[in-house]
Amino acid sequence: MTKADKAYELLKESYPHAKCGLDYGTPFQLLVSTMLSAQATDKSVNQVTEDLYKQYPDLNSFLELTQEEIENKIRKIGLYKNKAKNIYKMLRELKERHNGEVPKNMEDLMSLSGVGRKTASVVLVEAFKIPAFPVDTHVFRITRRIGLSTATTPDKVSDEMMSKLPKYKWHLMHHLLITHGRETCIAQNPKCEACSVSNICNYFRNNKK
DNA sequence: AACTCGGGGCA
DNA sequence: TGCCCAGAGTT
Known part of the structure; x- marks a missing residue:
């Protein structure tokens, strides 16, 4: 052994x-939550996303938000300016390059704005049960x-x-x-x-x- | 490899 | 008050 x-x-x-400390429903929601969790506690992320996902459950509803609106909705979490900017860009990359679907491989996930290896790995493992x-x-x-x-x-x-x-x-x-x-x-x-x-x-x- | 972003949690 | 935190991008 x-x-x-x-x-x-x-x-x-x-x-x-x-267990994983982040609350989420769909792979898309886990992607957003994991991006938000960088240098922040799960608790603060869960607090913010609970209401956020009720109002904006999927990619299309998120796409209606301006970058400033996203910023205001996640203001309770640290690094919110960077995160809002990256999420705003990431949403459009999902739509334009990935047909609105969360990619199921490391390379495509990491090509998204604000997604590094840690976030990509979490999405693969938790959302898709793909080993990482x-x-x-x-x-x-x-x-x-x-x-x-x-x-x-x-x-x-x-x-x-x-x-x-x-x-x-x-x-x-x-x-x-x-x-x-x-x-x-x-x-x-x-x-x-x-x-x-x-x-x-x-x-x-x-x-x- | 070092620096920056940042409000919240905790001592 | 002061220090750290389930990171990623830039230089």
């Missing part, structure tokens, strides 16, 4: 409640702390994790790692005393033991 497999089993035991491995700041920090990856960029960590775990474990492992990062392996002063993988963690061995 590899270290990655072992971490998977231990974390699975600890976080039976692990999103790496956000939590996953990046944790995989390096434990010693599952020594890669220096999120893209490389994503590739490394995919190579170390069987495909069917990718989806849950992503949820386990972000949950671990939110509840236990936090950025400052991680709660190593409450951590279920401390026995295989490089950070714990080097700093706390």
Whole structure:
């Protein structure tokens, strides 16, 4: 059993409640929500999108909004100017280049304005159940702390994790790692005393033991 | 690789 | 108050 497999089993035991924190209905809504979630909390995104998707449930209704209107509707979330600009452009790219459908592959998703590898991966995995491995700041920090990856960029960590775990474990492992990062392996002063993988963690061995 | 955007959450 | 956050684009 590899270290990655072992971490998977231990974390699975600890976080039976692990899941994606974003509320959404359709793939289109998940795409928008994930774009909004950059450098913001799920909670603030869910608060804003709950009413937003009732009024504007799909691409065509979003297309009626001006960039300024989008900006005003997401003002409670950080980086709203950038996000509104990117979403406004992305909506039109979906219409013009993708027949109004959310693309189901990494390359087309990443070609959309404001969509990077992390957002594209989340949409593939959560909306379409297509294997991918999103790496956000939590996953990046944790995989390096434990010693599952020594890669220096999120893209490389994503590739490394995919190579170390069987495909069917990718989806849950992503949820386990972000949950671990939110509840236990936090950025400052991680709660190593409450951590279920401390026995295989490089950070714990080097700093706390 | 470093910088910028940004309001909200939390100490 | 001050610091950080489920990122992406630009230089």
